[in-house]
Amino acid sequence: DAVFMPSGGMAQSIALLIHSSSSSSSTSSSSLKFRFACHHSSHLLLWEENAYEKLLNMDVIEICTKDKHENGVHIPPMRYEDVLTCFTNEKEKQLNESHSLGEQGRLSTLIIELPHRELGGKLPPWDEVVGIGQLCKEEGVKFHCDGARIFEASAGYDKDLSEIANVFDSVYISFYKGLGSISGSMLMGDKDFCDEARTWLTRFGGNLYSLLPYAVDCWSSYKKYANVETFGRRFEKLQCLTKRLESEIEHFADFVTFDPPVAETNMIHVYLNASMKDCEKARDFVLGEHGVNIFTRIREIPSSDPLSQQGFGGKFEWTIGDLNGSIDNDVFISSWRAFINELERLKPTS
Numbered sequence: 001d002a003v004f005m006p007s008g009g010m011a012q013s014i015a016l017l018i019h020s021s022s023s024s025s026s027t028s029s030s031s032l033k034f035r036f037a038c039h040h041s042s043h044l045l046l047w048e049e050n051a052y053e054k055l056l057n058m059d060v061i062e063i064c065t066k067d068k069h070e071n072g073v074h075i076p077p078m079r080y081e082d083v084l085t086c087f088t089n090e091k092e093k094q095l096n097e098s099h100s101l102g103e104q105g106r107l108s109t110l111i112i113e114l115p116h117r118e119l120g121g122k123l124p125p126w127d128e129v130v131g132i133g134q135l136c137k138e139e140g141v142k143f144h145c146d147g148a149r150i151f152e153a154s155a156g157y158d159k160d161l162s163e164i165a166n167v168f169d170s171v172y173i174s175f176y177k178g179l180g181s182i183s184g185s186m187l188m189g190d191k192d193f194c195d196e197a198r199t200w201l202t203r204f205g206g207n208l209y210s211l212l213p214y215a216v217d218c219w220s221s222y223k224k225y226a227n228v229e230t231f232g233r234r235f236e237k238l239q240c241l242t243k244r245l246e247s248e249i250e251h252f253a254d255f256v257t258f259d260p261p262v263a264e265t266n267m268i269h270v271y272l273n274a275s276m277k278d279c280e281k282a283r284d285f286v287l288g289e290h291g292v293n294i295f296t297r298i299r300e301i302p303s304s305d306p307l308s309q310q311g312f313g314g315k316f317e318w319t320i321g322d323l324n325g326s327i328d329n330d331v332f333i334s335s336w337r338a339f340i341n342e343l344e345r346l347k348p349t350s
Contacts, residue, residue, distance in 0.1 A: 001194035003187050004215055006206050008148055009048055011172045011187040012111075013056055014200040018193055019142035019169065020058065020108040037061040037086055038111040039078040041118035043146065061086060061107060072307045073259050073271055077116040080128040080135070087139050110136055113146040114153040114164070120259040120269035120317075121149075123156050133167040143167070148174040152265040155231035169193070178231065178266075180322060181221035184214045225322070234266035234320040241320075241332050242268065249337050251344055257312075267319040274343050275313040276300045282342035292335035 005011045020034035036052070038044060040062050044052055052058045063082050069075040090107055112132065115121040124132075136143040145168040147153070154161050165171045170189040175181040187197050201207050225231075242258055257271040272279050276298070283294050295316040301307050 001189065001191045003194050003197045003201060004211065004218070005185050005187055005201060006183060006208065006211065006214065008043075008172055008174050008185045009051065010201075010204050010206050011185045012044065012144075012146065013051060014197050014204065015144050015170045015172065015187060015189075016052065016056060016058060016109055016111075017200060018189075018196050019144065022108075022142070033057055033059045033105075035059045035061060035105070035107050036109040036111060037063055037083075037107055037141075038146075039113065039116065040064040040066060041075075041116055042111060042113060043117070043148070044111070046118065061090070072305075072310065073257055074261065075119055077119055077122040077124045078112055079124055080131045083110065083132050083135060087135065087141070107139075107141055109142045109144055111144045111146055113148070114150055115156060115265050115267075117149060117267070121152065121156070121263065121265040121267035122260050123153060123264045126157050126159065130167055136169075142169045144169060145171040147171050149178055149265070149267075151178045151226055151231050152235070152267065154228050155235045156265040158228065158232070160228065161226070175218035175221055178321070179218070179221040179225050181218045182214055184211075184218040231266060234325050235263065237325055237329070238263045238266050238268060238318070238320045241329060244329065244333055245336050248333060249340055252336075252340055255340055255343050266321075267317060269315055270295070270318050271301075271307070271312050271315045272298075272343075273311045273313070274347070277313075278343060278346040279314050281346060282339050285342045286335055286339045290335045290338055292331065294335065294339050 003011075005014075016034075016036055020036070034057070036058060038060065045060065045062065052060060063078055063086050065076050065078065065082060087107070094105075110132070112124070112129070114129070115123045133143050145165070147164075150161065150164065150171065150173050154164060157164065165188065170187065170193060173186050173188070175184040175186070187194070189197070239262065242263055245256070246252055246258075255273050257273070259269040259271060274282075279298060283298075287293050295318070298314045298316040300314050301312050305312075
């Protein structure tokens with residue numbers, strides 16, 4: 001079953017509430033908070049103003065992989081061993097507590113994002129995702145998929161959406177990201193889960209008088225783009241482009257580092273070894289001379305970040321979608337070559 005919702009934030013909050021209540025008992029102490037676990041790069045931790053705490057009165061167990069990075073750039077996604085360590089530590093913590101945590105103190109839900117957007121679209125190995133699902137069943141923990149970009153993951157894994165969804169107790173998908181529709185999301189689970197989700201949708205004020213314009217546009221985009229072939233073509237194009245850029249453009253590696261080194265979906269993060277000022281100057285030069293925008297939004301890497309000490313001044317996300325996916329690869333190569341040449345010209349002389 002599935003429930004259409006106005007936003008992903010609402011959908012995932014509702015999923016957490018349902019899973020937490022299903023793991024609790026009527027005798028639980030009301031003073032104890034429900035808890036869920038997720039990767040340190042989760043959208044819930046970075047972009048939702050701590051809604052899980054302020055609105056849901058929940059605590060989070062953060063599964064952090066920052067210390068496993070390579071040169072500060074290549075931070076790995078959440079893996080089976082990370083989840084196993086988390087579960088083991090939680091059981092030991094409960095055994096060592098002088099008082100029982102009770103049902104509400106238990107870990108109720110594990111969230112995994114496929115792919116990890118903040119890590120450049122990285123995907124955990126599929127067999128490990130399946131293994132994590134089995135581990136959750138053994139530990140009595142609900143397994144939820146933040147599938148905002150599940151269509152991208154489907155192409156990266158080369159698996160049907162149904163095969164991916166079957167591993168989870170619930171799945172959230174977004175219609176406005178890779179599918180390009182206006183706002184809208186879907187929360188999926190079994191019938192009992194979705195019946196309760198509809199009740200929570202009303203409590204959250206999400207049962208708007210009319211969602212028809214959103215639903216129609218989302219359905220149209222879903223029918224047009226939601227398939228492995230569409231996202232597979234985007235994925236293959238990005239892999240082809242990054243390989244050509246690295247092999248055909250002189251000095252490319254001096255200024256650009258891809259994360260992950262080889263694209264795992266149709267998105268990748270681009271780290272630029274130049275100052276923000278020079279990156280923007282070079283971008284504007286290429287736009288004026290070639291009519292191509294190398295990037296639109298770029299995040300400055302602060303001086304306090306160790307990456308800044310390595311010379312990185314900014315990073316941006318590069319995603320192949322419907323529009324830029326229609327641009328000839330040679331146009332990308334010539335534009336990037338001009339961009340690198342301009343960065344080389346702007347580079348400070350020692």
